[in-house]
Amino acid sequence: MKFTRRQLAAAVSATVIAQAQTPQPAAAPADDLQAARDRLKANSDLLARQDVPASTEPAFRFQA
Amino acid sequence: MAAVIPNDVYFNTIAELTARLKAKEFKSEDLSRAFAERLVQLGPRYNALALPLPLDARRKGKAIDQDIKLDRWRSPLQGIPYGAKDLLSYKGHLTAWGAKPYAAQVFDYSATVIDKLDAAGAVLTGKLAMVELAGGGGYRFASASATGPGLNPWDTSRWSGGSSSGSAAAVAAGLVTFALGSETSGSIVTPASYCGVTALRPTYGLVSRHGAMALSWTLDKIGPLARSVEDCGRILQVIAGSDGKDPGSAGTSFYYTPQYARPLKELKVGYAAVDFTDRAEESARAAFQAALAAIRETGVTLVETKLPSFPYGPILSTILAAEQASSFEPLITSGRVDELADAAQIAGLKASLELPAKDYLKAIRLRRLIQEEFRKLFTQVDVLLAPGRSGPASKLDQPLDRGGFQPPSGTPVGLQGIVQAGNLAGLPALVLPCGFADNMPVALQVVGAPFSENLLLAIGREFQARTDWHKRRPPEIG
Numbered sequence: 001m002k003f004t005r006r007q008l009a010a011a012v013s014a015t016v017i018a019q020a021q022t023p024q025p026a027a028a029p030a031d032d033l034q035a036a037r038d039r040l041k042a043n044s045d046l047l048a049r050q051d052v053p054a055s056t057e058p059a060f061r062f063q064a
Numbered sequence: 065m066a067a068v069i070p071n072d073v074y075f076n077t078i079a080e081l082t083a084r085l086k087a088k089e090f091k092s093e094d095l096s097r098a099f100a101e102r103l104v105q106l107g108p109r110y111n112a113l114a115l116p117l118p119l120d121a122r123r124k125g126k127a128i129d130q131d132i133k134l135d136r137w138r139s140p141l142q143g144i145p146y147g148a149k150d151l152l153s154y155k156g157h158l159t160a161w162g163a164k165p166y167a168a169q170v171f172d173y174s175a176t177v178i179d180k181l182d183a184a185g186a187v188l189t190g191k192l193a194m195v196e197l198a199g200g201g202g203y204r205f206a207s208a209s210a211t212g213p214g215l216n217p218w219d220t221s222r223w224s225g226g227s228s229s230g231s232a233a234a235v236a237a238g239l240v241t242f243a244l245g246s247e248t249s250g251s252i253v254t255p256a257s258y259c260g261v262t263a264l265r266p267t268y269g270l271v272s273r274h275g276a277m278a279l280s281w282t283l284d285k286i287g288p289l290a291r292s293v294e295d296c297g298r299i300l301q302v303i304a305g306s307d308g309k310d311p312g313s314a315g316t317s318f319y320y321t322p323q324y325a326r327p328l329k330e331l332k333v334g335y336a337a338v339d340f341t342d343r344a345e346e347s348a349r350a351a352f353q354a355a356l357a358a359i360r361e362t363g364v365t366l367v368e369t370k371l372p373s374f375p376y377g378p379i380l381s382t383i384l385a386a387e388q389a390s391s392f393e394p395l396i397t398s399g400r401v402d403e404l405a406d407a408a409q410i411a412g413l414k415a416s417l418e419l420p421a422k423d424y425l426k427a428i429r430l431r432r433l434i435q436e437e438f439r440k441l442f443t444q445v446d447v448l449l450a451p452g453r454s455g456p457a458s459k460l461d462q463p464l465d466r467g468g469f470q471p472p473s474g475t476p477v478g479l480q481g482i483v484q485a486g487n488l489a490g491l492p493a494l495v496l497p498c499g500f501a502d503n504m505p506v507a508l509q510v511v512g513a514p515f516s517e518n519l520l521l522a523i524g525r526e527f528q529a530r531t532d533w534h535k536r537r538p539p540e541i542g
Contacts, residue, residue, distance in 0.1 A: 035408075036416075039381070040382075040385060043378035050430055052433065057432065059435070
């Protein structure tokens with residue numbers, strides 16, 4: 001499944017607004033680590049939904 | 065007795081300083097000493113100084129005077145004082161990468177860019193502060209640096225931006241004539257925009273990263289922050305070029321020749337009007353609108369454009385996390401990562417070790433698609449135009465990982481993600497100060513196809529011929 005730009009923007013905005021509306025106490029290190037893991041997981045889930053043609057090779061030798 | 069250096073030199077461009085050196089208005093040694101002393105005196109006011117180098121600067125200035133005596137001019141940068149982001153190694157001196165665990169680190173070689181500038185006769189007066197480890201772990205506060213939060217010379221209650229914090233602040237405050245910064249994702253564009261200085265993020269591979277801290281091998285770039293477009297072009301000409309010591313080197317030189325770029329009236333500039341209205345902070349909209357009008361007056365044709373549809377942020381974050389995990393694995397597994405200043409950054413680095421290989425591979429496969437889509441986009445428009453940031457510099461106590469300004473739900477996306485997209489595709493970007501909001505500078509960014517620096521500089525030069533935002537100085541600076 002591929003997200004539209006609008007869906008992506010809405011998802012990001014919703015997250016940010018939810019965070020902004022929640023009082024932010026100083027996070028404990030364990031909370032920070034969990035939050036960082038959650039971000040990686042969210043990114044991973046999003047990437048998994050991206051269609052990439054099987055013939056697309058990684059840019060191992062990155063050239064602009 | 066050392067000559068008195070007039071105060072106005074601190075805000076001279078490279079060409080202006082060169083003219084004064086050629087006219088023998090003062091000696092290079094005196095100029096170097098004056099700049100080095102000013103950096104020591106005023107640098108801490110903005111937490112911009114990582115390492116002063118007054119003796120080296122004076123020694124270099126003296127050598128330059130010998131050259132000048134023989135009327136030997138090695139480059140347009142001869143005798144010009146500059147500062148380097150503390151992520152660049154300088155032989156025999158501390159290179160701390162802005163981070164406490166590396167506070168005693170010394171390399172026995174200099175970064176290629178520093179060697180090139182040395183050969184060109186530029187005078188290194190100090191190393192400049194930065195966000196610790198260039199902030200790849202994701203930091204929450206501006207204080208994420210061993211030297212404290214970067215303070216903005218326009219208002220010290222605001223951030224100077226990151227991660228090239230000291231580079232931008234030092235140029236803005238007239239502590240150096242130019243500075244070197246680096247960008248992985250926004251680390252030149254953001255501080256240049258916030259501090260009101262002109263800057264250039266070069267095409268990936270155009271400038272050697274040998275001797276620079278590796279945050280993300282496939283994303284890192286080194287570029288100049290300076291007083292004008294003209295200065296950026298002169299600096300890039302010196303620092304660009306092939307380097308066998310950098311596996312990412314494109315093997316390409318750069319000659320600053322904007323006069324040979326296509327006439328501006330033939331150019332199509334892609335933009336999204338909403339970026340200059342509803343997606344911009346309200347206080348900045350008037351400045352952005354006026355800047356857009358000034359761009360239009362240069363003769364270019366503005367064309368409404370969209371970026372190819374990709375989740376740029378997550379793709380970039382995944383590549384960055386994977387590469388920094390490999391780069392900083394010894395720091396993380398040793399436990400010394402806990403000595404960093406920012407808790408979110410510590411957590412981000414630790415978590416990055418757990419990133420699955422499949423995610424990294426998916427991200428770099430997606431990047432190939434992004435590059436292809438951008439190739440197509442640049443057959444429709446010549447460059448892309450957007451605000452450097454949506455508004456002025458944030459307040460120091462404002463959390464940086466909360467997303468900042470958000471337009472109302474339903475606002476069209478415009479060119480949102482252009483910084484991440486531009487970095488993923490290795491594209492050059494020119495930052496042009498374009499006005500003020502809340503008495504703080506705001507800027508435009510012009511993004512082009514790979515190796516289109518001369519085209520960007522030609523547009524920027526014309527813009528700066530019609531405006532004087534790049535000449536403005538922060539108040540209360542001597």
